[in-house]
Amino acid sequence: MGMKLKNSWKLMRFGKKTFEAILQPHIKHLYRVAYRLCGNTHDSEDLIQELLIKLYPQRNEMQSIEYLRAWMVRVLYHLYLDIKRREQRSPMAWLDNDETKLDSLTSNNTTPEALAEETSSQQQLINIVNTLNDDQRVLIILSDIEGYTLKELANILDIPIGTIKSRLSRARSQLRILLSREPYQQNYHANITKG
Amino acid sequence: MKCQQVDVNIERFLDSQLPILQHDAISAHIKTCSTCHTKLTKEKDLRHALKNLPVEDVNPDFLKEAMQKAHHNHKPEQKYFISGFTSAIAASLVVWFLSSNTIATAPENSQFPLISMALNKTRTVQMIFDSPGDFKAVKFNLKLPEGFEIAGYPGQKELDWRVDIKKGSNILTLPLIALTVGKGDLVARIAHINKSKSFRLHIRSKEENNLIL
Numbered sequence: 001m002g003m004k005l006k007n008s009w010k011l012m013r014f015g016k017k018t019f020e021a022i023l024q025p026h027i028k029h030l031y032r033v034a035y036r037l038c039g040n041t042h043d044s045e046d047l048i049q050e051l052l053i054k055l056y057p058q059r060n061e062m063q064s065i066e067y068l069r070a071w072m073v074r075v076l077y078h079l080y081l082d083i084k085r086r087e088q089r090s091p092m093a094w095l096d097n098d099e100t101k102l103d104s105l106t107s108n109n110t111t112p113e114a115l116a117e118e119t120s121s122q123q124q125l126i127n128i129v130n131t132l133n134d135d136q137r138v139l140i141i142l143s144d145i146e147g148y149t150l151k152e153l154a155n156i157l158d159i160p161i162g163t164i165k166s167r168l169s170r171a172r173s174q175l176r177i178l179l180s181r182e183p184y185q186q187n188y189h190a191n192i193t194k195g
Numbered sequence: 196m197k198c199q200q201v202d203v204n205i206e207r208f209l210d211s212q213l214p215i216l217q218h219d220a221i222s223a224h225i226k227t228c229s230t231c232h233t234k235l236t237k238e239k240d241l242r243h244a245l246k247n248l249p250v251e252d253v254n255p256d257f258l259k260e261a262m263q264k265a266h267h268n269h270k271p272e273q274k275y276f277i278s279g280f281t282s283a284i285a286a287s288l289v290v291w292f293l294s295s296n297t298i299a300t301a302p303e304n305s306q307f308p309l310i311s312m313a314l315n316k317t318r319t320v321q322m323i324f325d326s327p328g329d330f331k332a333v334k335f336n337l338k339l340p341e342g343f344e345i346a347g348y349p350g351q352k353e354l355d356w357r358v359d360i361k362k363g364s365n366i367l368t369l370p371l372i373a374l375t376v377g378k379g380d381l382v383a384r385i386a387h388i389n390k391s392k393s394f395r396l397h398i399r400s401k402e403e404n405n406l407i408l
Binding site for chain 1: 206210241242244245246247248249250251252253254257258261262264265266331332334355356357386387388389391
């Protein structure tokens with residue numbers, strides 16, 4: 001399932017590229033994926049920083065990796081999982097924070113101003129995607145948002161294609177269920193109609 | 196072709212994973228069935244909306260700095276602070292001891308609160324953050340000075356985690372332990388989207404006999 005090392009002749013022909021030159025065609029895409037996974041600038045930048053530090057020692061080998069972009073997304077994803085695990089092991093807990101994600105989304109406690117800021121259907125869709133469990137969210141992000149194929153997903157996530165298919169189908173079903181709940185359905189479809 | 200068959204295969208149809216004959220059969224059915232046509236349109240709309248979800252571009256300054264760090268540092272990078280906090284997550288900080296209910300006050304010539312601790316004894320400190328609204332997945336970062344730890348996390352000088360905070364007071368409980376006699380600053384930082392705010396708390400530890408709160 002791993003990415004193959006290939007085309008080592010390129011190294012001999014073109015010599016060693018700088019790290020920046022290797023990353024340059026891919027970095028915007030990597031940041032996009034990081035941003036989709038993390039949901040905010042700060043965490044995305046942290047994740048990209050960790051990625052660059054991890055990749056730097058492998059800069060020479062990277063020139064020979066087939067499907068380099070997918071390989072780097074795979075590294076990025078595993079770093080993301082590492083960070084999530086570190087955070088989940090934190091001993092700290094906030095008091096009175098027992099709401100489910102969806103409950104917090106449907107809270108009526110927001111001020112009219114705050115509500116107005118968050119009523120865009122795109123933000124709602126992002127919020128709903130974020131209520132999926134981590135496995136489903138990652139599949140929707142990489143497949144339906146970033147457009148990775150099933151084969152690429154299998155490589156990135158280290159999961160057989162058959163499993164990817166069934167999990168992706170479940171993730172999409174769950175997304176539809178969440179979208180069908182009020183008040184998202186009305187706003188979401190209203191936006192589609194406008195578009 | 197029945198509507199149920201379209202239902203079952205609608206994802207594979209949109210993913211172009213169906214055999215050509217089956218694909219064509221569904222295409223033909225959809226042209227004559229308004230129910231299935233509506234379902235397909237909704238599914239297409241959803242996928243279109245997902246593909247067009249906004250994402251911000253990478254900051255060139257960050258990228259330059261990140262590349263430099265990668266060059267010069269092969270070890271895991273310490274978290275860094277974002278400067279330029281704005282008021283969106285403006286929060287005030289009050290610190291007090293659970294054990295004494297005494298509000299710690301900033302000493303003269305200092306803008307930060309100060310707490311004193313007995314050596315090798317756990318002292319629970321509560322930090323209250325007043326938030327102007329609800330925020331999801333707020334990043335919390337805690338840096339401890341040398342000689343101090345959080346109970347149960349030996350050797351860890353920095354902790355990161357993410358929480359949802361609610362409008363009003365959010366209370367964070369920290370079981371602190373002083374391992375050596377000394378002093379330093381505990382730095383807590385809240386970050387949300389591209390904004391952050393840091394709080395600094397002076398901590399000092401003394402032998403229990405010499406401790407004056």
